[in-house]
Amino acid sequence: MSVIREYLIDLDQQWSWLQQDRITLNVIGSGALFLQTSYERGTKDADVFELNPPSPEEEQRLRSFAGRGTELHKKHRMYLDIVHARVPYVPRVPIFHEQTDLFLKNFQVFALDVVDVVVSKLKPFRPNDREDIAAMVKGGFVDHQKLVERFNGLVARWDFDARAEDLPHCVKNLHNVERNIFGVEESVIELPSWVAE
Numbered sequence: 001m002s003v004i005r006e007y008l009i010d011l012d013q014q015w016s017w018l019q020q021d022r023i024t025l026n027v028i029g030s031g032a033l034f035l036q037t038s039y040e041r042g043t044k045d046a047d048v049f050e051l052n053p054p055s056p057e058e059e060q061r062l063r064s065f066a067g068r069g070t071e072l073h074k075k076h077r078m079y080l081d082i083v084h085a086r087v088p089y090v091p092r093v094p095i096f097h098e099q100t101d102l103f104l105k106n107f108q109v110f111a112l113d114v115v116d117v118v119v120s121k122l123k124p125f126r127p128n129d130r131e132d133i134a135a136m137v138k139g140g141f142v143d144h145q146k147l148v149e150r151f152n153g154l155v156a157r158w159d160f161d162a163r164a165e166d167l168p169h170c171v172k173n174l175h176n177v178e179r180n181i182f183g184v185e186e187s188v189i190e191l192p193s194w195v196a197e
Contacts, residue, residue, distance in 0.1 A: 004034045005102065007076040011066050012104040022108040023058055026050040026096055028088050028120065030132055032111040035099055039135050041128070051082045089123040089166070090116050091153030114141045119150050122173040123166055137181045144178070148187045159192045167191050 004027075029048045033039055051059055059082055066072045066080040073079035088094070096110035112120070114136055121129035136142045151174055158164045168191065175186040 002034045002040055003076060003078060004031050007072070007078045008102055008104065008107070008109060010076065011072060011080075012102075012106050014072070015065070015106040017061055017106075019058070019106070022104070022106055023062075024052050024108045024110065026052050026110045026112065027099075028083065028090075028112045029117065030128070032117050033114060033132055033136065035109070035111040036097065036114055037136070037139060037141055039132075039139060041131060041135075048081045048083050050084070050088070088112075088120050089154065089163070089170070090120050090157075091150050092157035093153070115143070115146050115150050118142055118147060118177075119154050122151070122170045122177070125173045125176075133177055134181050137177070144182050144184055147174075147177075148189075151187075151189065155189065155191060164192055164195050167195055 008025075027035055027049050030041075031048065051062065062080050062082065064070070068079045068081075070079065090112070094116050095113035097113060099109040099111055102109055118133050118136055121133055133142075151170075154170070155167060158167060171189045171191065174189070178184050178186050
């Protein structure tokens with residue numbers, strides 16, 4: 001069983017608060033890849049989760065119980081980091097898949113679609129991001145046409161936002177992935193006219 005699955009199951013079993021409904025956790029980043037595929041790599045200390053919708057009370061409880069420096073963090077070398085909706089660099093309508101095989105009582109876990117995770121990794125494009133992207137492509141989890149389609153969804157989301165200035169950098173990284181991992185020609189991506197390339 002993957003580290004993230006063990007972590008989530010342990011979190012659920014030790015959770016001591018009662019609430020009317022299960023708390024929704026949308027898992028993004030590499031954690032979403034580990035939940036949806038057999039892929040694993042040496043993980044960093046944290047995986048990033050998004051609480052949706054962010055209730056201040058739930059958020060505080062989660063941070064105090066499963067955040068950095070907690071017993072759960074020390075045990076699993078993983079902690080809950082709550083990232084709010086506008087932070088991840090994802091398409092306009094991100095796709096999440098419910099992880100029903102975890103059988104949790106207190107939480108409902110959704111994982112960001114593999115292709116959307118790859119799109120989100122084109123902005124930071126750190127060595128671990130490139131490793132994750134290559135593994136997803138080589139494992140057959142990412143269709144090139146679907147990747148370009150979802151990337152255009154990213155452009156549509158940020159085209160009138162200040163963060164659109166990051167889009168040329170993301171296009172450059174997309175082209176790197178197309179050339180060096182897919183082995184295909186670079187796609188033509190139309191960016192907003194006001195964004196410098």
